[in-house]
Amino acid sequence: LSFANFTLDEYVELQRVFYESAKKAAPDTVVLTGGFAGLKMSPKSTAHPDYFREAVHRGKGYFDSIAFHAHGKMDSYIYQVNGMLDAMRDFGLEGATWYSNETSWPSIDNRQREQAELVWKKMLYAWAKGAIAYNWYDIRNDGYDKSYTEHNFGLIDRDYYPKQAYVAYNAVVQTLKNGTFVDEYDMPNGYQAFLFKNQAGEFILPSWSIEHNAPPKFIAIAGIKESATIIDLFGNEQTLPVANEIAFLEVDAPKAIRFKKQSQRPIIITNLLETPNSISLAPDAATTFKLLINNPTKQKLDFTLGTNKHDEIDIKPDKPQTVTVEPNSTAAIPFTAILKNKDSSSFNQTITGELAITGTNPQNWTIPVARKIPVGQNYREGKHDFVIDDKSPRKNLVVSAPHLAHLIWSGNDDLSGTVAFAKENKAFKIRVVVQDDIFRQKQDNQNIWQADSVQVAFKLPNQNIPWEIGFALNENGSTQKHIWYAPSGFNIGKATKAIEVIAKRMGSKTEYNVTLPFDDFGFTDDILANGFPINVLLNDSDEDQRDTMMAIAPGLGWGPKEPHKYPVIYVK
Structure with a gap:
């Protein structure tokens, strides 16, 4: 039937007729649903806005297993699989199973490593969530164009040579063939770890970061009674150093730990070393922060803790320290940090160091550092605090094709801007001046981002998520404002009404003056x-779609939302 757009009535009737006919002919046949292409689809591509849930609800009793196609990166795959499982619980489908019978990721633009990692992540996540089987789309590349998505889904290339994904697939099979799923570990946000047993009855513990190339998460594995080995993405295996029944592990790219002669379930300790989520450094004062070393074991442990030398940050103490932590106790180790170069324009840095238990290899830890930037004076003087230009993060949203070449960002005259912030009469003030050679805004409400507009995201202390707001000047001279995300406890409607937007077009520039009441x-x-992280994104549309995004910093507009990458401002 290929891709279809049946109405729900037509689909459910087709499912019923097929199920009854198949069961009559062969009662043991396992009948699948049609292959659902994810949880939600664009209204233009489906006969119902919630087609999947309605179809499995109304089709209950006419299938044994749900055929589910979930593509995309790992965060999207998790979201879709969890949504499918929610539907199964909501509609009493506990007796049914599910089949991850199409998922993939292309290796375009030198993404072979990312594709290989997703083979591990998706296959093992599907297994852990009860999938009866798993299909990768597809075995062999469909062509030779390295930049064309459809030519690069294969585990092997067009000439039958194995890609990294093929080797990764073999590593999973060799490690866990005929194995069983045991449990999922409780991990920090953005990281996952599971427990399996292989066919020999050995515990296997795979782990990974959900985001490709995410910063490694430092954990400890306790209760190791004998020995353990670590198996990397491609099946290479080496001894994992163990001391006092504890081993260290950096959770980043997929890997697995194999425990030999182990009858008790290994324990993951995620808070052996607790570091601040981030710290902010002002150009005129030292900042004090603490690292916490936890010892959850029943024996005294000796740790070595040190920081690495930094070109732009002076950190004290700067020599490794030996710290003895009593059983079931915590030691707090203070540090101070100050910027060496007060005029540095770089606002994203990291402080790094090492932690080791005596007898184990040292493991790295990282703390993101944001340079605090004073604001207020430039706003009052008609100047700016930030420039968004050719040196800023940018994403082109149109494909590189000759007939679309005029929509590719061509320089600062095409799109750029300046930003200033201030405090005034119990309100936070934002001024954005956008250079844009072609002005276009025909969208409204939540869709203003698809045309010329500005988005602002900021994270205030003790608020669970960042605010994400937007504003635009219409072609008739009126203005629009919208809030996409707000922290818990705030009324989006009330906050939206409270935003004041004054905007004007001046030649090829658009100036926005925005007021946010405290x-x-x-x-x-x-x-x-004291300061908080903030980011500003410029959207540009020269024709009928958004073609360019530019921002002060990464973490807004494309990819994961990451306020720790935003500059931290404070009002003087």
């Missing part, structure tokens, strides 16, 4: 004095 967004004088 009470409606959670600002206080102390918060503005």
Whole structure:
């Protein structure tokens, strides 16, 4: 039937007729649903906005297993699989199974490593979530164009040579063939770990970061009674150093730990070393922070803790320290940090170091560092705090094709801007001046991002998620404003009404002056004095779609939302 757009009535009737006919002919036949291409689809591509849930609900009793096609990166795969499982629970489909019978990721633009990692992640996640089988799309590349998605889904290339994904697939099979799933570990957000047993009855513990190339998460594995080995993405195996029944592990790219002669379930300790999520450094003062070393075992442990030398940050103490931590106790180790170069324009750095238990290899730890930037004076003087230009993060959203070449960003005259912030009369002020050679805004409400507009994201202390707001100047001179995300406890409608937007077009520039009242967004004088992360994104549309995004910093507009990558500002 290929791709189809049946109405729900037509689909359910087709499913019923097929099920009854198949069972009559062969009662043991396992009948699948049609292959659902994800949880949700564009209204233009489906006969119902919630087609999947309605179809499995109304088709209950006419299938044994759900055929589910979930593509995309790992975060999308998790979201879709979990949504499918929610539907199974909601509609009493516990007796049914599911089959991850199409999923993939292309190796375009030198992404072979990312594709290989997703083979591990998706296959093992599907297994852990009860899938009866798993299909990767597909075995062999469909062509030779390295930049064309459809030519690069294969585990082997067009000439039958194995790609990294093929080797990774073999590593999973060799490690876990005829194995069984045991349990899922509770891990920090963005990281996953599971426990399996192989056919020999040995515990196998695979782990990974959900995002490709995410910063490694430092954990410890306790309760190792004998020995353990570590198996990398491609099946290479080596001894894992163990001391006092504990081993260290950096959770990043997929890997697995194999425990030999182990009858008890290994324990994951995610808080052996607790570091701040991030720290902010002002150009005129030292910042103090603490690292916490936890010893959850029943024996005294000796740790070595040190920081690495940094070109732009002076950190004290700068020599490794030996720290003895009593059983079931915590030691707090203070550090101070100050910028060496007060005029540095770089606002994203990291402080790194090592931690080791005596007898184990040292493991790395990382703390993101944001340079605090004073704001307020430039706003009052008609100047700017930030420039968004050819040196800023940018994403082109149109394909590189001759007939679309005029939509590719061509320089600062095409799109760029300046940004300034201030505090004024219990309100937070934002001024954005956008250079844009072609002005276009025909969208409204939540869709303003598809045309010329500005998005602002900021994360205030003690708020669970960042605010994400937007504003635009219409072609008739009126303005629009919208809030996509707000922290818990705030009324989006009330906050939206409270936003004041004054905008004007001046030649090829558009100036926005925006006011956010303190009470409606959670600002206080102390918060503005101490600092918070903020980012600004410019959207550009020269024709009928958004063609370019540019931002002060990464983490907004494309990829995961990462406020720790935003510059931290404070009002002087």
